[in-house]
Amino acid sequence: MSQYLLSVHTVQGDAARPPMSAEEMGAMMERVQALETEMKSSGTFLFGGRLHDPETATVVRRGAPELVMTDGPFVESKEHIGGFYIIDAADLDDAVAWAGKVVEAIGAPIEVRPFYDVSGS
Amino acid sequence: MTADADAVELVFRTEYPQVVAALVRVFGDITVAEDAVQDAFVVASERWRRDGVPPNPAGWIVTTARRRGIDGRRRATRERELGELVEATERGTDDGFEKDHGPVTDDQLRLIFTCCHPALRTEHQVALTLRLLGGLSVEEVARSFLIGEAAMAKRMVRAKHKIKAAKIPYRVPNEADLPDRLHAVLAVVYLIYNTGADDPDRAGLRREAIRLARALLALLPDEPETTGLLALLLLVESRASARWAAGELVLLADQDRTRWDRTLIAEGHELVRTCIRRDRPGPFQLQAAIQAVHADAKSVEATDWAQIVTLYDHLHELAPTPVAALNRAIAIGEVDGPGRALEELDRLAGELDSYYLWHAARGAALRRLGDATAGDEYRRAAQLAPTGRDRRFLLRRANAAVLDDN
Numbered sequence: 001m002s003q004y005l006l007s008v009h010t011v012q013g014d015a016a017r018p019p020m021s022a023e024e025m026g027a028m029m030e031r032v033q034a035l036e037t038e039m040k041s042s043g044t045f046l047f048g049g050r051l052h053d054p055e056t057a058t059v060v061r062r063g064a065p066e067l068v069m070t071d072g073p074f075v076e077s078k079e080h081i082g083g084f085y086i087i088d089a090a091d092l093d094d095a096v097a098w099a100g101k102v103v104e105a106i107g108a109p110i111e112v113r114p115f116y117d118v119s120g121s
Numbered sequence: 122m123t124a125d126a127d128a129v130e131l132v133f134r135t136e137y138p139q140v141v142a143a144l145v146r147v148f149g150d151i152t153v154a155e156d157a158v159q160d161a162f163v164v165a166s167e168r169w170r171r172d173g174v175p176p177n178p179a180g181w182i183v184t185t186a187r188r189r190g191i192d193g194r195r196r197a198t199r200e201r202e203l204g205e206l207v208e209a210t211e212r213g214t215d216d217g218f219e220k221d222h223g224p225v226t227d228d229q230l231r232l233i234f235t236c237c238h239p240a241l242r243t244e245h246q247v248a249l250t251l252r253l254l255g256g257l258s259v260e261e262v263a264r265s266f267l268i269g270e271a272a273m274a275k276r277m278v279r280a281k282h283k284i285k286a287a288k289i290p291y292r293v294p295n296e297a298d299l300p301d302r303l304h305a306v307l308a309v310v311y312l313i314y315n316t317g318a319d320d321p322d323r324a325g326l327r328r329e330a331i332r333l334a335r336a337l338l339a340l341l342p343d344e345p346e347t348t349g350l351l352a353l354l355l356l357v358e359s360r361a362s363a364r365w366a367a368g369e370l371v372l373l374a375d376q377d378r379t380r381w382d383r384t385l386i387a388e389g390h391e392l393v394r395t396c397i398r399r400d401r402p403g404p405f406q407l408q409a410a411i412q413a414v415h416a417d418a419k420s421v422e423a424t425d426w427a428q429i430v431t432l433y434d435h436l437h438e439l440a441p442t443p444v445a446a447l448n449r450a451i452a453i454g455e456v457d458g459p460g461r462a463l464e465e466l467d468r469l470a471g472e473l474d475s476y477y478l479w480h481a482a483r484g485a486a487l488r489r490l491g492d493a494t495a496g497d498e499y500r501r502a503a504q505l506a507p508t509g510r511d512r513r514f515l516l517r518r519a520n521a522a523v524l525d526d527n
Contacts (some may be wrong), residue, residue, distance in 0.1 A: 004287075090288075090290075091288040091290040092238070092240055092287045092288050092290065093289075093290055093294070093298075095288075096240070112287075113287075114286050114287045114288060116286075
């Protein structure tokens, strides 16, 4: 098995995606919950969650002489990771199949990215 | 019996795709498999020159490469993993290679689905397919795509890295995914053919594409589109020697049809008939059927254009691409006249305004209508044309259109 990051990228001020009504939001949450139940019962789910806005981010870097903190995200960009899952999948086809289910549930594109295999094989 | 260096090289080259595919199965890694084959080649070139080429060279290379691959790993990996590896390689026997194995194998089929995985970009799919399934050297693949060898090597390294890191599987996709994934494989083979079709000096790519199409048909005989692709390639190839004269392109209408290869046409027709009997049409089968109609005709005038329009209608329904629409418009012009063709073409302006063949088709329709702007349209096509040959051809058309006018 291999681990993959499935991330959803939100675009700030994306006019193409009008804000959801409370009803649509509720329906989406139901789909997401059903999917997470499926992920968990199949042993696929390792971790996941939705992130706060990028404005809430803090970057820590090595300064001189001490670590310094700056307010805001690492990259000033319109696109940010809005949430993610870390899953355990057999191979890329399997991971892509799960990503497809996430796409269906939330209606946004998903990036699938493999983790380094720490067991070294 | 001894063998000279060239003979060893030739056998190695011929057996390369089969051997690499088998070793990818054994090692589960393309780079390890390729390195092991390279090692085996060093051993072979010494031993075969002394003792002659063995009766089953592929089996010999696999056995040697497997042993050397395991030796290599023994140095590199921990004991526990080695045990598993040895066990796995013993289980995944190369028994098949002890017998005569024929030109294509299930291992190659698995590998082509890996090489043409949609998670890889198209140029990487094509490069890997030519290298691993076609046995072309990196340098040859680079030359076919008019890029440097170093750049091509880098492209292949990146593609192989993605296969390994993202764990793109080595297997034939399950039934639900097979049609889509097979289409991706067939599209790569078709692209290889077309890259060779643009240039008479790159006929090697066309041969390679036809070889791959034959291999796919042998391995997946029940998938109608594999039959369709081979039929399409054979029918297009049947016109190869009439397509060029003195290094310049000759259009279908102007070709010397006595130079068409009747053997290829007969084989292509037979495959198209198989498709029709099976009645599970797909884009490659329909394109093959269209080529079959052309191959049947004694001249452009004698061509059953109505049949071709019907086939393009069907193709455009199944695969509504702008290029299918363009060809449909041209065929409609042959049935209903250039005025109708122009109407159809102008509906595609939004999608195809920067495509040279759209302008060429407009030029042809305008010229038949006696419209003075035909020359400008051909010149626009020439500006957008991808190769010098196409450009020269279109400029000749532009000049001919101007001559009509005077």
